[in-house]
Amino acid sequence: MSIPFRRQYAEIARAREIAEILIKNGLGFVVEQLGLTRFLSAWRRRRMEGTASDASTLSISERVRRTLEELGPTFIKMGQVLSGRVDLLPAEYIRELTKLLDAAPPVPTQQIVACIEQELGTPLSERFGSFELEPIASASIGQVHRATLPDGQKVVVKIQRPGVERTVIADLDLLIRQARFLERRSTRVRESHLVEIVEELSQALRDELDYTVEGRNADRLRRNLSDDARVLIPQVYWSHSTRQVLTMEALEGLKLTDVQRLRQEGYDLPAVAEVVVDLYLHQVFVDGFFHADPHPANIMVCDDRIGVMDFGMVGQLAPATRGSLSSLLLALLAQDSQAVVQVILRMGAASRSTDSAAVERDVQRLLMRYYGLPLEMMPIGEMLQEVLAAAFKHQIHLPPDLALLARVVIVLEGVALSLDPGFNLAEMAKPFGERLLRERFSRRRLQDEVLQTVSTASRLMRHLPQRAESLMEQLGNGAVTLGIDLRQLTRIIAKLDSMISRLAFSIVVAALIVGSAVVIHGGATEWNFLGLRLPIAHLSFVLAVIMGAWLLLSIVRSRGP
Numbered sequence: 040m041s042i043p044f045r046r047q048y049a050e051i052a053r054a055r056e057i058a059e060i061l062i063k064n065g066l067g068f069v070v071e072q073l074g075l076t077r078f079l080s081a082w083r084r085r086r087m088e089g090t091a092s093d094a095s096t097l098s099i100s101e102r103v104r105r106t107l108e109e110l111g112p113t114f115i116k117m118g119q120v121l122s123g124r125v126d127l128l129p130a131e132y133i134r135e136l137t138k139l140l141d142a143a144p145p146v147p148t149q150q151i152v153a154c155i156e157q158e159l160g161t162p163l164s165e166r167f168g169s170f171e172l173e174p175i176a177s178a179s180i181g182q183v184h185r186a187t188l189p190d191g192q193k194v195v196v197k198i199q200r201p202g203v204e205r206t207v208i209a210d211l212d213l214l215i216r217q218a219r220f221l222e223r224r225s226t227r228v229r230e231s232h233l234v235e236i237v238e239e240l241s242q243a244l245r246d247e248l249d250y251t252v253e254g255r256n257a258d259r260l261r262r263n264l265s266d267d268a269r270v271l272i273p274q275v276y277w278s279h280s281t282r283q284v285l286t287m288e289a290l291e292g293l294k295l296t297d298v299q300r301l302r303q304e305g306y307d308l309p310a311v312a313e314v315v316v317d318l319y320l321h322q323v324f325v326d327g328f329f330h331a332d333p334h335p336a337n338i339m340v341c342d343d344r345i346g347v348m349d350f351g352m353v354g355q356l357a358p359a360t361r362g363s364l365s366s367l368l369l370a371l372l373a374q375d376s377q378a379v380v381q382v383i384l385r386m387g388a389a390s391r392s393t394d395s396a397a398v399e400r401d402v403q404r405l406l407m408r409y410y411g412l413p414l415e416m417m418p419i420g421e422m423l424q425e426v427l428a429a430a431f432k433h434q435i436h437l438p439p440d441l442a443l444l445a446r447v448v449i450v451l452e453g454v455a456l457s458l459d460p461g462f463n464l465a466e467m468a469k470p471f472g473e474r475l476l477r478e479r480f481s482r483r484r485l486q487d488e489v490l491q492t493v494s495t496a497s498r499l500m501r502h503l504p505q506r507a508e509s510l511m512e513q514l515g516n517g518a519v520t521l522g523i524d525l526r527q528l529t530r531i532i533a534k535l536d537s538m539i540s541r542l543a544f545s546i547v548v549a550a551l552i553v554g555s556a557v558v559i560h561g562g563a564t565e566w567n568f569l570g571l572r573l574p575i576a577h578l579s580f581v582l583a584v585i586m587g588a589w590l591l592l593s594i595v596r597s598r599g600p
Contacts, residue, residue: 050213054078064106065094100135112179113210120243124442141178148172158281199283204248211241247351250285256350263326271346292341312458324471327356331443333451354440376403383430393433401429417465420449552583
C-alpha cells in the first residue's frame with residue numbers, strides 16, 4: 040500500500056530532523072548505521088557536525104539520553120520503556136535512561152477544558168464539583184489536575200495533550216519502516232530481530248496512549264490485592280474516563296521520596312520497606328501480574344496502608360514462566376551455573392547459533408563474582424540483570440516481561456534500601472520461590488497435570504485413526520515428502536549420474552590434451568600402422584578439442600534459456 044505524498048513528505052522531514060539532532064549531539068555514527076544520511080545534504084551535515092563540539096565531553100549513554108529528550112514525547116517514552124529492558128541494553132545505558140526528564144509546559148487552560156468536554160460529552164461544570172486549572176504534574180504525553188466529583192469525592196484527572204497521539208503514532212510508523220529498511224540491508228540486523236523489538240516497544244507506547252488500558256490495569260491490581268488490608272489501589276471512575284481522560288480516586292499521604300517527613304511522622308521505615316517489597320513479591324510470584332514502575336514517587340504511605348499510583352506500565356508472567364522464575368531465583372542463590380543455563384534455555388527461544396556451553400561459561404564467570412557471599416549480601420536484581428544480558432548476547436530470546444521484572448527488582452531493591460539500609464531482598468524473595476516450587480510439585484498440581492495429559496491423549500486418540508488413514512493415502516499416492524519430494528528421487532539420481540559422466544568425460548579430454556602435448560614435445564609425433572605413417576599425437580589433440588567443444592556445448596544447452 041503506497042503512502043500518501045503529504046505523509047511521505049512529513050516523514051522525510053521528520054527523518055531529516057532526527058538525523059540533525061543525532062549529529063548535533065555527537066551521534067553522527069548512528070546516522071551512518073541507521074542509513075539516515077540519505078535524508079541529509081552534505082552541506083547540511085557538515086554544518087550540523089560543527090555544532091556537536093559541546094557533546095564531545097559526554098559519554099555515549101549521556102548523549103543518547105539527551106538526544107531522546109530533544110526528540111520529543113515519542114522518544115522520551117521509548118527511552119523510558121527501554122530503561123526496563125535490561126536484556127537489550129548495557130547497564131550504563133539503563134542508568135542514563137532512568138534519568139530521562141519527562142516534563143513539558145502546561146497546555147493552555149482553554150485547550151484542556153475543551154478536551155475534557157469533548158471527551159466526556161458534557162460541560163466541565165456538570166461533571167465535576169470543582170476542577171483546579173493549575174496542573175499538579177505536566178509531562179510530554181499528558182498532565183494531571185486535582186478535582187472533586189459532584190458528591191465531593193476527591194479525584195485526580197489525567198488529560199492527554201491535544202494532538203500528541205497523532206505525533207507519537209507518526210513517529211512509531213517511521214521507526215518501524217526504518218527498522219524494516221535496516222533488516223533488508225543487513226543480515227546481522229535481521230538476526231537481531233530489530234523489527235520485532237521495535238514493534239514490541241511500539242505496542243507498549245500505543246497502550247500508554249490509551250488511558251482505558253491504564254484504568255483496566257488499576258482495576259485488575261485492585262481485584263488481585265483486594266484481600267490485603269495493607270494495600271490501597273485507587274478506584275477508577277469510568278463514567279468520567281475515556282481514551283484520553285482518566286479519572287481516579289485521589290490518594291492522600293506521603294510519597295516514599297520524602298524519607299525525612301516519613302521519619303518525622305513516626306513511621307517505622309524498615310516495616311514500610313518490608314510491606315512494600317512483600318506487596319510486589321506477591322504480585323510477581325502469586326498473581327503473575329505486577330505494577331512495573333515502583334518508583335518512590337509512585338508509592339505512598341497512606342496512614343497504615345501502602346498506596347500505589349501510575350498504572351501505565353505493568354508486567355505479566357504466565358504460570359510456566361513464574362515456575363521457571365522460581366527455579367532461576369533458587370539457582371542464582373545456590374550459584375549453580377548449570378541449573379541457571381538450563382532454566383534460561385527452557386524459558387527462551389534459542390537461535391541455531393546458540394552454544395549452550397558458551398552460555399554456561401559466561402554465567403559461571405558472572406556468578407564467580409558473587410561466590411561465597413552470604414545470602415543477605417546477594418544483589419538479586421543485579422544478578423538477574425546480568426543473566427538476562429548473557430542470554431541476549433547468545434541470542435536467547437526470553438519473555439519481555441522477564442526483563443521488565445529485572446528492572447522492577449532493581450528499583451524495588453533501591454527503594455527498600457533507601458528506607459532500611461540493612462534490608463535483605465534475597466532473604467524475602469527466597470520463601471516465595473520455594474513456595475512456588477512446592478506448589479509446582481503439589482498433589483493438586485500433579486493431579487491437574489495428569490488430567491490435562493489424559494485429556495490431551497484422549498483427544499489425540501480420537502483423531503489418530505483419521506490421521507493414520509490420511510497418512511496411508513498419501514503413502515499410496517506417493518505424496519509424502521521428507522525434506523525432498525520422493526517422487527523427484529529418480530530425477531535427482533539421473534542428474535547425479537549425468538554430472539558424474541561429464542566429470543569422467545572431462546578427465547578423458549584433459550588426459551588426451553596432456554598426453555598429446557607430452558608426445559609432441561618428445562618428438563615422436565608419428566605412428567607406423569601397416570606401412571602408414573599417422574600423426575597420432577596431432578590427431579589426438581584435434582580429437583580432444585572436438586570432444587571438449589561438444590562437452591562445453593552440452594553443458595550450455597542443459598542450463599536452458
